[in-house]
Amino acid sequence: MGRTILLALTFTLFVLATAWSLYSLPHWLLARGGAEWSALTPALKYQYEASLRTALLQGIGGLLIAVGAFVGIGQLKAARQQAENARRSQLVDAFTRAISQLGEASPVAKVSGIYSLARIAEVQVDERSRIVDVLCRFIRHQGIVPDAADSIEAAIRALPAIAREQDVIDLHGAYLVDRNFSGVRLAAVNFYGADLRRANLSSVTLQGVDLRAADLSGTILRGADLTGALVSVHLTDVAIIDNKTRLP
Numbered sequence: 001m002g003r004t005i006l007l008a009l010t011f012t013l014f015v016l017a018t019a020w021s022l023y024s025l026p027h028w029l030l031a032r033g034g035a036e037w038s039a040l041t042p043a044l045k046y047q048y049e050a051s052l053r054t055a056l057l058q059g060i061g062g063l064l065i066a067v068g069a070f071v072g073i074g075q076l077k078a079a080r081q082q083a084e085n086a087r088r089s090q091l092v093d094a095f096t097r098a099i100s101q102l103g104e105a106s107p108v109a110k111v112s113g114i115y116s117l118a119r120i121a122e123v124q125v126d127e128r129s130r131i132v133d134v135l136c137r138f139i140r141h142q143g144i145v146p147d148a149a150d151s152i153e154a155a156i157r158a159l160p161a162i163a164r165e166q167d168v169i170d171l172h173g174a175y176l177v178d179r180n181f182s183g184v185r186l187a188a189v190n191f192y193g194a195d196l197r198r199a200n201l202s203s204v205t206l207q208g209v210d211l212r213a214a215d216l217s218g219t220i221l222r223g224a225d226l227t228g229a230l231v232s233v234h235l236t237d238v239a240i241i242d243n244k245t246r247l248p
Helices: 002-023 025-031 042-102 107-123 125-142 149-162
Strands: none
Touching: 042 107, 042 125, 107 125, 107 149, 125 149
16 A cells, blocks of 8 residues: 555656646746847747757656666566576475475385476476486485386486486496396496396496496396496306497
């Protein structure tokens, strides 16, 4: 109510000031010419006053346009900030909800949380590193949890699309026995000390991965590319390979 009254008073004063400027100000300014003004005929006086009123009206119009533009820009900035705040709030809510789903017992809820994080990463690039870290921690700590196979596989398949070049996919010590990651690009992943027994890594890109101290007994590496990978065993002795497997 107080804001409305203040705006009404301001508008009223502006109208009164404008009316005075257009009606009385030209005559007052020109009358300061003294004898020269007094010597003019009424017609010339009217003409000069009309010209000055036109100039004042144009000036007031320009001022109103400038004020309107200033107010409009301010409102636009405020609207953009409000929209950004709303977007941030929605992002926080979605992130919190996804993290909560990862902690639920239901495998379906876990997978849903992983997909939600992947969608957040698509639209919020600056959150990708944090999401990569969350998913890596999830994989490392969920490995031996019953019925975790689907969620772990979903998380590992989501990671390559989320991670940026500078992000580290750290899966050291992860329990990945019998997991299926065929066809996934897992270049430069840290699998140090991971348990990959009988895991299906067929046609997986494993360039530059760290497989030192990893258990690769029965790991399926048919068609996998291990160029530049770090290993501490002879893969031909423990893993299942074929003639398309590219060894380190």
